[in-house]
Amino acid sequence: MTPMQLLDSVKTRFRPLLVVEEDTLKGMLVKALTEYQDRAGLIKRIHVEKEAGISLPYPDDYLELVHIIDKRSSLVFAEPYDDALKLDLLGDERYPFTLVYLANMRDCDLDNWVISPSICGVLENYLECLIDIQNTERKRRVSVSGKLDVSHLPDEPTLYQRKVDLEEKMSSNRAIITGASLMP
Structure with missing residues (x-):
């Protein structure tokens, strides 16, 4: 599911x-x-296969390097530069390597980037909450201008508390960074 598909899903x-x-x-x-x-x-x-060499281009959604490990989960030393990640090989590394990085979700292509299925639910709920805050405010204004009862609409503190609860849920489900061994 792309971010725009997620938005369309929430709008329904x-x-x-x-x-x-x-x-x-x-x-x-x-x-x-x-x-x-x-x-x-x-x-x-x-x-990362051996053919990639020692200068690795950044993935499109790269935010920050976590680490690079080899086939044995041993740490492969790497230095991030402006244009690429440069590997500092010692000679005893075993291919294939695994590049582990934090993804840049904020600047992704909203029409093409694919959201991990494991986080779609949380993102949908949070986006629904953000839309609901403004949508309820507009419903309230329309109802008041038409002299209709607004008691059935949730109040602002309730909506904002839901937002805070979802943010706390996100924080409590932080990505777990797996370890890498310095010794083979």
Whole structure:
């Protein structure tokens, strides 16, 4: 599921959806991705074969290096530079290597980047919460201007408490960084 597909999925949860401005909705989507990135993080892994050499280009969604390990889970020394990761091989490393890095969710291509299925639910719930805050505010304004009862709408503190609870849930489910051995 791409971020835009996730947004479309969440929009179907609202009847009526009064927040229809695409820029506003995309901004909320980016906020949800950023919040998850900052609070929990997404660790990704890719295999590196010997043919790749000692200068590895950064993945498109690269944010920060966690580590590079070899086939035996031994640490492979690497230095991040502006244009690539440079490996410092000692000679006893075993291929294939595994590049472990934190993904940059905030700046991803919203139409093509694929969200890990394991985090879709949390992102959907958080995005729904962000939209619900503005949508409920607009429903309240429409109801008040039409002199309708607004007692059935949740109040602001309740909506914001749900947002805080979801943020705490993200923080408590932080990405776990696996270890690497310095000795073979």
